Amino acid sequence: MSFFTHEHHEIRRTAERFVEQHINPHVEQWEREGLFPAHEVFKGLGDLGMLGITKPEEYGGLGLDYSYQVAFAEAIGTCTCGGIPMAIGVQTDMATPALARFGSDELKKEYLAPAIAGDLVACIAVSEPGAGSDVAGIKTTAKRVGDDYVINGQKMWITNGTQGDWACLLANTGDEADRHGNKSLIVVPLDAAGIQRETKLDKLGQRSSDTAIIFLDNVKVPARNLIGQEGKGFSYQMQQFQEERLFLSASILKAMDRVFDDTVEYTRQRNIFGKSVLDNQYVHFTLAELKTELEAARALIYRATEDMLEGRDVTLAASMAKLKTARLSRQLTDVCMQFWGGQGYMWESSPAQFYRDLRLHSIGGGADEVMMQIISKHLGILPGKKK
């Protein structure tokens, strides 16, 4: 790719080495235990400067453009499970972009700098039991009382939720009727009184990533923990979703590469009916086409990244990349598992691992249908709307 320089490759190499030596050897255990040691892993990444690639240098970041983050996201995808790259993405691209962009200096010193250093683990708390896709429909409220916000509500499916130190939380701070103008992003320390988050959710995949329900009962947070302006939370969050979606897309490319490569290898050495499984034209043609799709998806992510570097609105391209990679990951893991047969259905085969883990991508971070909604809107083909 044209924008990948020597430095991009070096960043990739450091990230891949870290994954290979400090993450992958433990994945089996962490998957079994339903938890990876986020503080330990993030500290390791932070020490190498990998958690603040696009963040301002004053707070320990590198101040680089998003192409470097894409290189990092791809490299972190060499992890042998999906849960840990996702958890890392929460720290770098979901919980922190709005804080870096709109937070006060004081707030950034207190929460962003330690997140970049890997000393604090961050969460993004948007979804609620009654509102995932419908972000504007959240019910959690933050009422201004003196110098504090008093927060009440529930946040659902929160990644890094049991281990996190703070959350970037979306709450209603204003008039209920103004669904898009009544919201604010607030940094909530997760050891605050009134927070309960013991419930670790039991999931189909992404098992090493802890996912929690967070209950907030009269939680007092200083008003200075507000990110940017009151009432702008919805639009900040929509903006923050772009990094989230690009990161998620880029972070699963190598997982798909892995399943693909493993499948070529497995079907090549598996002999049935006097020849290898791979030698069936149906099999190698299907694989050839899947690889083509995968490279097309990769190119779409690079294209979205280029748009971002050039300062264009990437909502359309990032939504397309998210939709495409999520859909493709389902197709690819399903087809590959099929070509493996029984061995592919075994819990620890790479098709099975990523069949479980990547299934999330069509749901989390904006469901496929939400992406289609956004794409339709941008194309001016929603009913009743003319471009």
Next chain:
Amino acid sequence: MKVLVSVKRVVDYNVRIQVKGDGSGVNLDGVKMSMNPFDEIAMEEAVRLKEAGTAEEVIAVTIGGDKAEEQLRSALAFGADRAIHVKVNEEVSPLTAARILKAVFEKEQPGLFLMGKQAIDDDNNQTGQMTSALLGIPQATFAGELKIDGNKATVVREVDAGLETIEVDLPAVVTADLRLNEPRYLKLPDIMKAKRKPVETVSMADLGVEAAPGLTVTKTSPPPARAAGIKVKTVDELVAALKDKGLV
């Protein structure tokens, strides 16, 4: 003390090497290139000497085309203070490399010249030895351990018979073996800072060096494919098979 470290751009060790169809060499088109792994070990050792206060300055040198600057940038990210790029576009034989490195050595006057024991492209394992011979200074090859004490270096060498400890006077050429150390991860801030460190470019003519005659590559071919193995069912069968091959 100044430490000079030579680094070479080679095909990355993870890449499956492909020989060009006409046998004229190895296919380098779009192939991932990296610093020779043994040179990384030499770099790591040099940087550790600097961190320990034994060395004041670490200088990396490479011989190669424009792209070889990337490996110098990697060396600078490791912690080299500056770098010298001897720009040569042709393939360089070990003797030519040794002549060039001798000239660089004489210009820089380092107290120690660290090199990899060999480059993983041609696996010649000659340049270190030749350089020390041309310079008329001691050599300690296959270093698995290195200690500097004043004007002397104690080197534990990995030799066929096991380990051999020798003492050499400095300056000397020391070539790094696999177990000398484990090279560090390059930190992202260091990777970016390396972009701004100085790289001096010189030509062979600047150094007054001429290529050594003698070596021409006539043909490159892949090693013969390994024949498929056989499965034996019992220990007796295994013993019989080994006897049959004259192995026991």
